[in-house]
Amino acid sequence: MLAAVLVTAVSVLPILVVLANALGQGWSEAVADVVRPRVGELLRNTVSLMVLATAACAVLGVGCAWLVERTGLPGAGWWRVLLVAPLAVPAFVNAYAWVSLRPAMTGLGGAVLITTLSYFPLVFLPVSAALRGLDRSWEDTARSLGLGRWRTFARIVLPQLRPAVLGGCLLVALHLLAEFGVLAMLRFPTFTTAILDQYEAAFDTGTGSVLAVVLVLLCVAVLTVEHVWRGRRGHARIGAGVVRRSEAAALGRWLAPSLLALAVLVALALGVPAYSLGHWLAAPGATVDGSGLASALAATIGLALAAAVLACVAAFPVALLLRRRQTLFTATVERLCYLASSLPGVVVGLALVMLAIRWATGLYQSATLLVIAYAILFLPRALVAIRTALDQAPGGLIESARALGDSPARAVARVVVPLASPGILTALALVFMATTTELTATLLLAPTGTHTLATGFWAASSSLDYGAAAPYAVAMVLLSAPMTWLLLRQRAVVA
Amino acid sequence: MIRRLVPAALAVAALTAACGTGDELPQLDPDKLTVYSAQHENLVDAWVKGFTADTGIEVQVRQGKDSSMGNQIVTEGARSPADVFLTENSPAITVVQNADLLAPVDQTTLDQVDPAFRPSNGRWTGIAARSTVLVYNPSLVSKADLPASMMDLAEPEYAGKWGAAPAGADFQAIVAGMLETKGEPATSAWLAGLKKNAKVYQNNIATMKAVNAGEVPMGVMYHYYWYRDQALTQEGSKNTELHYFRNEDVGAFVSVSGGGVLASSKHAADAQKFLAWITSPKGQAVIAASTSMEYAVGQDQPSDAALPPLAALESPTVDPFALDGPAVIELMTQAGII
Amino acid sequence: MSRLVVEGVCASYGATKVLHEVDLTVEEGTTAAILGASGCGKSTLLRVVAGFHTADAGEVRIGNRTVARPGFAVPPERRGIGYLSQEGNLFPHLTVAGNIGFGLPRSERRDRARTAELLELVGLLPSHADRRPEQLSGGQQQRVALARALARRPELVLLDEPFGSLDAGLRTSTRRAVADALSAAGATVLLVTHDQDEALSFADQVAIMRAGRFVQVGPPRLVYSTPVDQATAGVLGDLVMLTGRGRGGEVDTPLGTLPLAGPGMNGAVDVALRPEQVVLSDPADPADGSVEAVVDAVDYFGHDALVRLGVRARSSTERTVVLARVVGVDAPAPGQVVALRVRGQVQAFPHTGATPAEPA
Numbered sequence A: 001m002l003a004a005v006l007v008t009a010v011s012v013l014p015i016l017v018v019l020a021n022a023l024g025q026g027w028s029e030a031v032a033d034v035v036r037p038r039v040g041e042l043l044r045n046t047v048s049l050m051v052l053a054t055a056a057c058a059v060l061g062v063g064c065a066w067l068v069e070r071t072g073l074p075g076a077g078w079w080r081v082l083l084v085a086p087l088a089v090p091a092f093v094n095a096y097a098w099v100s101l102r103p104a105m106t107g108l109g110g111a112v113l114i115t116t117l118s119y120f121p122l123v124f125l126p127v128s129a130a131l132r133g134l135d136r137s138w139e140d141t142a143r144s145l146g147l148g149r150w151r152t153f154a155r156i157v158l159p160q161l162r163p164a165v166l167g168g169c170l171l172v173a174l175h176l177l178a179e180f181g182v183l184a185m186l187r188f189p190t191f192t193t194a195i196l197d198q199y200e201a202a203f204d205t206g207t208g209s210v211l212a213v214v215l216v217l218l219c220v221a222v223l224t225v226e227h228v229w230r231g232r233r234g235h236a237r238i239g240a241g242v243v244r245r246s247e248a249a250a251l252g253r254w255l256a257p258s259l260l261a262l263a264v265l266v267a268l269a270l271g272v273p274a275y276s277l278g279h280w281l282a283a284p285g286a287t288v289d290g291s292g293l294a295s296a297l298a299a300t301i302g303l304a305l306a307a308a309v310l311a312c313v314a315a316f317p318v319a320l321l322l323r324r325r326q327t328l329f330t331a332t333v334e335r336l337c338y339l340a341s342s343l344p345g346v347v348v349g350l351a352l353v354m355l356a357i358r359w360a361t362g363l364y365q366s367a368t369l370l371v372i373a374y375a376i377l378f379l380p381r382a383l384v385a386i387r388t389a390l391d392q393a394p395g396g397l398i399e400s401a402r403a404l405g406d407s408p409a410r411a412v413a414r415v416v417v418p419l420a421s422p423g424i425l426t427a428l429a430l431v432f433m434a435t436t437t438e439l440t441a442t443l444l445l446a447p448t449g450t451h452t453l454a455t456g457f458w459a460a461s462s463s464l465d466y467g468a469a470a471p472y473a474v475a476m477v478l479l480s481a482p483m484t485w486l487l488l489r490q491r492a493v494v495a
Numbered sequence B: 001m002i003r004r005l006v007p008a009a010l011a012v013a014a015l016t017a018a019c020g021t022g023d024e025l026p027q028l029d030p031d032k033l034t035v036y037s038a039q040h041e042n043l044v045d046a047w048v049k050g051f052t053a054d055t056g057i058e059v060q061v062r063q064g065k066d067s068s069m070g071n072q073i074v075t076e077g078a079r080s081p082a083d084v085f086l087t088e089n090s091p092a093i094t095v096v097q098n099a100d101l102l103a104p105v106d107q108t109t110l111d112q113v114d115p116a117f118r119p120s121n122g123r124w125t126g127i128a129a130r131s132t133v134l135v136y137n138p139s140l141v142s143k144a145d146l147p148a149s150m151m152d153l154a155e156p157e158y159a160g161k162w163g164a165a166p167a168g169a170d171f172q173a174i175v176a177g178m179l180e181t182k183g184e185p186a187t188s189a190w191l192a193g194l195k196k197n198a199k200v201y202q203n204n205i206a207t208m209k210a211v212n213a214g215e216v217p218m219g220v221m222y223h224y225y226w227y228r229d230q231a232l233t234q235e236g237s238k239n240t241e242l243h244y245f246r247n248e249d250v251g252a253f254v255s256v257s258g259g260g261v262l263a264s265s266k267h268a269a270d271a272q273k274f275l276a277w278i279t280s281p282k283g284q285a286v287i288a289a290s291t292s293m294e295y296a297v298g299q300d301q302p303s304d305a306a307l308p309p310l311a312a313l314e315s316p317t318v319d320p321f322a323l324d325g326p327a328v329i330e331l332m333t334q335a336g337i338i
Numbered sequence C: 001m002s003r004l005v006v007e008g009v010c011a012s013y014g015a016t017k018v019l020h021e022v023d024l025t026v027e028e029g030t031t032a033a034i035l036g037a038s039g040c041g042k043s044t045l046l047r048v049v050a051g052f053h054t055a056d057a058g059e060v061r062i063g064n065r066t067v068a069r070p071g072f073a074v075p076p077e078r079r080g081i082g083y084l085s086q087e088g089n090l091f092p093h094l095t096v097a098g099n100i101g102f103g104l105p106r107s108e109r110r111d112r113a114r115t116a117e118l119l120e121l122v123g124l125l126p127s128h129a130d131r132r133p134e135q136l137s138g139g140q141q142q143r144v145a146l147a148r149a150l151a152r153r154p155e156l157v158l159l160d161e162p163f164g165s166l167d168a169g170l171r172t173s174t175r176r177a178v179a180d181a182l183s184a185a186g187a188t189v190l191l192v193t194h195d196q197d198e199a200l201s202f203a204d205q206v207a208i209m210r211a212g213r214f215v216q217v218g219p220p221r222l223v224y225s226t227p228v229d230q231a232t233a234g235v236l237g238d239l240v241m242l243t244g245r246g247r248g249g250e251v252d253t254p255l256g257t258l259p260l261a262g263p264g265m266n267g268a269v270d271v272a273l274r275p276e277q278v279v280l281s282d283p284a285d286p287a288d289g290s291v292e293a294v295v296d297a298v299d300y301f302g303h304d305a306l307v308r309l310g311v312r313a314r315s316s317t318e319r320t321v322v323l324a325r326v327v328g329v330d331a332p333a334p335g336q337v338v339a340l341r342v343r344g345q346v347q348a349f350p351h352t353g354a355t356p357a358e359p360a
Helices: A002-024 A027-034 A037-070 A076-088 A091-101 A107-119 A121-133 A136-144 A149-178 A181-185 A191-202 A206-230 A252-282 A290-323 A328-340 A345-359 A367-391 A395-403 A408-436 A440-445 A453-462 A466-480 A482-490 B002-024 B041-055 B066-079 B090-098 B107-111 B150-154 B169-182 B184-197 B204-213 B223-231 B268-279 B281-289 B325-335 C042-050 C096-100 C112-121 C126-130 C138-151 C168-184 C196-202 C220-225 C230-236
Strands: B033-037 B059-063 B084-086 B125-136 B162-164 B198-200 B218-222 B241-243 B254-262 C004-013 C016-026 C031-035 C057-062 C065-069 C081-084 C156-160 C189-193 C205-210 C213-218 C240-248 C250-253 C256-259 C265-273 C278-281 C291-300 C304-312 C319-327 C337-342 C347-350
Touching (some): A002 A328, A037 A206, A037 A252, A076 A107, A076 A252, A091 A453, A107 A121, A107 A252, A136 A149, A181 A453, A191 A206, A191 B066, A191 B169, A206 A328, A252 A466, A290 A328, A290 A408, A290 A453, A328 A367, A395 A408, A395 C081, B033 B041, B033 B268, B041 B268, B066 B084, B066 B169, B090 B169, B107 B268, B125 B204, B125 B268, B150 B169, B184 B198, B184 B325, B204 B218, B218 B223, B254 B268, C016 C205, C042 C081, C042 C156, C112 C126, C138 C168, C168 C196, C196 C220, C196 C230, C213 C230, C220 C230, C230 C265, C256 C337
Parallel strands (some): C031 C189, C081 C156
Antiparallel strands (some): B125 B254, C004 C057, C240 C250, C240 C265, C265 C347, C278 C337, C291 C304
């Protein structure tokens, strides 16, 4: 339990550090930093991007999910894979793909387009899982009470999808708040780009921290909105019975337009990056810096492995704690972890830099600090996956084992570990893949002279050296491609 | 119990792995001469090769960016493993200088450099120089319509007509020059104009390529990007021309790249030798011979033949030591640029 | 197998007290069933005996060992118990043989003969040994769980509503198999259930729990025929309730004067009797003491039938509804007129509301 508290405290630490640093320059200074026209501009940009892109992702996600799960769409299995696959392409690689072909793709419009194409699977996944699990009995009841098909969908199906849609939109919104690469490339300033600019220019100023605090407040606001909208309604149902699956709705004359629409979406989300990467790899004069790429690859893999292990180890005690009966204490721990899960990479990176400078100079500019940052950032993902893994071994099994003579430790070793290992491996893999494409915190924390695939890519693409950037981009996509398969297998939302 | 031990054991393993990973990443060999360089990699690599060939002293380079590297050195303080610090612009090394971390440069080294390109206090020396230029796309703007002074770019008629990379140290040095020569009110006003008029790019190359692509008619940057691109594939600049403001205009500002020896250096003698070498005629000739296209600052040292001579650029006289980087950042923050 | 003694056990969850001074003794080789509604505390008591929950006060002794007392509790793995939960909780990553051998020392785990012996004990085939839990039916899983628990030759076997999640058809056969296995093993068993059929058929001793206390403990027949109060009577089976006037050892009811079980009562009383005590006969040839009744409805269950009858007392126009349980083949038709009489003793409880009766 102490371990769990420690882990939670470390996760939430960045918020405190950033807050302390922001206020450290004096309250009036901090307020002056916030009340600037620039901040107004950043706020406008950030909020408009969030609202537009999240709405677009919601519409696309629900629409695609409905088409794939509830209609007689041919090749639904393939479509499902194709519609989840965009998650394997990091958003900034997607932006690179578009901008390198069409440099005019800048500003709000471009940002909304590219982020929507990158993140709509975050809504698609949970909504399609929810649709798959929906029991037909409510809809049958509604039809028997006189509601037609569309009204049944609106009044019965959609409300049941609400948690899934809201959960997916929450993820999209949080990703957008944390987004850096795309927006820097598209020259669309938001809080994240401004914080990094401040860091580059002025390093340890309060201004950067103030912006970070505002960003954290935005994250909290998003979390609150989602929580309020989700509501507390459950479903009342007598008896377990058997869940009946719904019948597929026939598309009829909508079949061709639906297929076309899906094809266009996949072409935009997957086809454009594929074409662009291929184009730049094959471009004449494209030199592949072999040794640079190799060392970046080695560094990335090494860091990602360490981060995966650390994140999963840290998540374990928290997962065990949350398995217990709900008390105020466990509820608080859960809420704090939830809050920590919303922290953008830039805030964590910034906080750790400041922490290291002030109090842990031995860690400053070290790979260890970077791994810790990764672990903090991706702990929530590991936590979700490990909780699911531990659910494979419910408490009743441990009791049975104890009744059969095993001490608690032996019971865990003989029962929980074998049952939870596949899930734990999944958790390791998910954190690994998330780390390989992390950009923002790496830019802040990587020891000078060290490049990961992401920062190597960034160095090349920010000089518009697209040919040199392409191999890095391809390497990243290949490393995170297995994520598609894992997410589909998991059939659950990954934070 | 095992439930507690296993995670702890794994944590230890993970951290060991992380530290082990640190060993795979470039770690600094304490026996070699350590150069913290924000200067362009190809130029520094050429210098290091030449230096090691001549003296046999092994050198390792850590590559970074002006501001963050300067700040890193300040943070590391006396514990910094750096022996030599090389920058692209002077504000960054001034920051280190102001933290009292630099040792005086050997006089013989200083004497090799043109006095215009080193600070009066002798704590560091210029190692190369670059000139501000206006890059423009002739198909979008004619030579006659170009602004007479860089200050004019803040005027309403140039709204949306030019681009720059204000978040970078390069541009901030140019603004520092403006601050020094024109004072704060004028600089603030000009920055406000920049905010209204200019398109913001990530760096100088992006600016140049944008002008080349016709996205924006003009851009403010440093000269060598253009010459470099012209010498190679011309992909980023074939539709562009360069305009020098001259007349001691702020737009003719020449930024000095600095080199200094850290006071805490454990290889002080070797460090001084390094600085001496790169400011020597041989070292300065490397600038001309390499593709860096920067200006040499050694006494009577020629730069690449393609470049207009420094003297002809009529740059404003500014003591490189007087450039105040942090003040520029403050002004830019207030103007809402960063 | 050993004797179980529970003495004065109090337990709580957080601030809520769940068990109040509970006492129970289960003799060696016998079965006790704790019967009660959900939430009455019966599972908590079982968990206290098992060691999964710590009591606030009281003692638990298994055999001659004290396994729990204030300030001291032996952990579950050292109490020598066998535990069967409602979900069975077979380990999904092990085969049946692996599950059965789980609690055995490593040397004995491979003993196929012992595994086969245990499987036979619970009525399964030796070929089941290599199957996985998900390949078995619910009833089979519970049998394997029992075999697993018995493998260690425990001193005490604890069953926590083990048949609750089985389909009705499986429930009876599984229950029988489990009962046979336990008696063959000579086990001391403590069963917890909310199903009165289970409690009555399974156990040598039935303890009825309400709100954390035992309201009645005794052999099934005693508890069934002489429940201590009306609520308890209702828990154990269907009741026929009549109003009547007590006169010492007898009570006057619309069905005639009936002998009372237990202490006599005077005054207004509620009379309870079981539907099995109501005997129907041909109205043309009524038995002694019969009254006339009309069949209102018949609930036919095949093997028996519950007949709802209406009796009009000669003295008043009131209609008393009576339930009678008859063998299926003898079920009358609705509307038929029959003669009914009550056999055996009836229970009387003081009438709620009006004048309380004085005990004789």
